[in-house]
Amino acid sequence: MKEIYFAENLKRFREAKKLTKEELGTRVGVSGAMVGYWESGKNEPRMGKVQVIADILEVGIDELLFSEPPIHNAPSNFKTLSEIKQRGIEAILQIPDDELDLLVALLEKNAKKTISR
Template sequence: MVISAYFESSPKASARAERRKLMLEVRGAHAGAADLPVTVHNISATGLLIECDAPLAINDRIDIDLPHAGLVSATLVWVSGPMFGCQFDTALSPAALSAAQLRSAIEVESRASSEDDSAPVPAGGNTSNFAANLKRLRMAKGLSQADVAEQLGVSGPSISGWEKGRARPKEDRLSDLAALLGIPVSQLLVDPQPDMIKDLIDTSRDQIARATGVAPDRVRIIVEF
């Protein structure tokens, strides 16, 4: 699915702000999240459209690591679900735009070649449990998507696709993934049990309280699936 966004601009700025459609996986940083997976869907000299799972809001600032340009800063100007429209603090150069487009093309080709690592989602199939479990267990293990990709010998976009429910690993990769996370395969596939989650949250709350020297009832834990 191609996702595009419309930004109002004057005729003089239209050429400069021409948007290029991409599918580029990069790293971002926002507030306390120093390693935030971000998908860039389109980009121009003045802004970009990104997708990420962080709870961002209008006027928030985010740093995004782009090819050639390096770490660039942007401000969120609109939000729609997991999609965020951002405006750069400083306009990108034509070279940076071309580098982003080239990297996107390479990633799309890499993603296509990595299909042997993933099984397609069956019609009507539901991978939401697996996707949510994988993300939760990976983060609990302290691993980034890049870490998992390197350990399994697959591409970064493959891991991103698994966590977004676009695909899931084939059986041999699934076993390797479970071994990497130190869990049985079944734990990646089952529905999270409310009692198990409550016990985990209570234990985590007590550990955080002891580490910070505050009362447990002052520790708030938010869980996203």
């Protein structure tokens, strides 16, 4: 079963549209406080409201519910990776450049061994 990321995605897509919680709430027919509850994960909207929210934010329901949020401070081409890959990328981003060459060489060597098996 897919993991649900509704709370994180709602906030991310709302902010991308430059809407306040109150503005989104008014358009959906709820209070800004209710939008805040949704974004904090304390409450969830009914399915009919999810469609309205997706339409307002111009995203699909699937994207609103299931898209993995992007990794903060990661390159833009790394947006929806599994948790273990996210942790690996975040760790790599902390490695000094001179040590990164050694890590890349080790990874390439390991990848060649895996492919030849």
